[in-house]
Amino acid sequence: MKLMVQPDDGIEPLLTALRSAKTSILILIFRYDRSEIERALVEAVQRGVTVQALIAFTNRGEEKNLRKLEMRLLERGITVTRTADDLVRYHGKMFIIDRKELFLLAFNYTHMDITLSRSFGARITTPAIVAEAVKLFESDSHRTPFTSTVHDLVVSPTNARKELTAFIKGAKKQLLLYEMKISDPDFVKLLRDKMADGVDVRIIGRASPRASALPLRTMSMRLHARAILRDGKTAFLGSQSLRKLELEARREIGVIFTDGPAVKKMISIFENDWQKAQPAVQDSMETAMDIPVRRVAKIVAKHINVKPVVEQVLERVFDRRTSDVPFEPGEVAQTVRDAFREEIHDAVLLALRDMAAQAAQMQLLRKED
Template structure:
């Protein structure tokens, strides 16, 4: 996010790096909407002063404050079509909503990776994918830095906006159509993925029941306090704690799933006889 002279708001789904700007698919939005500009200023002032930010505009999405609620409502509101750019769609609650919309007859297409492999998706092949965008019914769009995954919805400061600008949405639709046509269907190792997901859930449950994240959380909070050289606000401490817990859970699930998939793919490989698969 960038504010210019308290008049223009730049919402960018990319970083100021050579890789993001010149070699990645991403988008940005420039707006002079006074309410959005004012809300962005309120957020910036609150964060720089380490004060609690309270959302004041439903179209200005901030993680971990109102982004989950507003993005869930955005998905629920899809009637005919929902087009998504997202490197990693994995949040369980959001996935449930997307699958509900799919069963209700909404056409959903995702450029990026989707956990579970149930939604129509393709992998962007022409370049690196770094944007987070949703286009709903060709009339409204979301653009921001939040991926539809728990860490970015619940434990990080991420920013996005929902808008209706016709020309901007038309441009997004044109690029999405080109990228979809040039991309390949996401690979689905159905059998191994089901086994890996099921096993990862079981392992994560065992970890949650038998290993306390408390000591790790305390160490991280202590380290952050020392780094900041001051007492942390309650909001910051809660954010740190949430981030650590999510990171531990994600690490366990990811490591378990990858290990099981590797083993499962080997086990499910057709037998080889005389150098040929049967």
């Protein structure tokens, strides 16, 4: 197994893997704005590799870009299938080289996730896990039911709740988590119980108000990772957060592994991130304000015109004269807009909390007068 760390490793390990394919590439795409990936797939077809792309039917506002991608890939000789619409989302991120190497990713094929976010990926060659991933890919491509037979491949909604519950219950000394937004009440209770048993539980990321009692810190760097490190020996890495929706109503994919060097490296990175992170502050006022804040953030983000800025900045990065893959600033813009929405949510919430605190202080001063 080999670990990828973002933003340190960048896109090159993915391109190297795609270029190494000799017989086949199976790739699952949820969100995309990296033309290098598309170019590598096209080059694979040109050297005789069979390439099959499974494209998500939706990804929150980018359906048009996904449909454009499908057409471009089809025109270049790539077999394209689309996920069903039976689940809320097909959110997994993986590709498989020659049916021998599985690249399981916590990040999308986007500039935001790869170059500006903390995230991880894993190259796995364990035959049973790779075969299970191939089976999952083919099931979703043909829209047939998937039955889990390998516990270490964690698939929502098939076995994720069961396997992650068992994984966390097995902790004896420590649980370190990167979490996008933990909210599932069963997992919140389980982590609290582990803390009561003396297990060192620490979380970098976000959590719902019901999880406010958990030791939580937030990073200044954008986070796009879901990972759990257990007792310094075992790790989970995947696309699913500990949220009911992602465990039970979406296709999410993760893996449990015991590779010593990879786990140690993730722990080292976590400890460094933890030292730099700030304690998260959450209270009952935040709970009451969360719904209107989300609405405000959504409205504001919708009206942010990021496309011209994206075009200007990325034109300096890409040499479009040597690329036969069309550069789609709209795709990058949507990725940036989604990230802005998250940041706006937090900024608006912080501003409202400050205003509420100031109002409370003024009211207290009036009473004293």
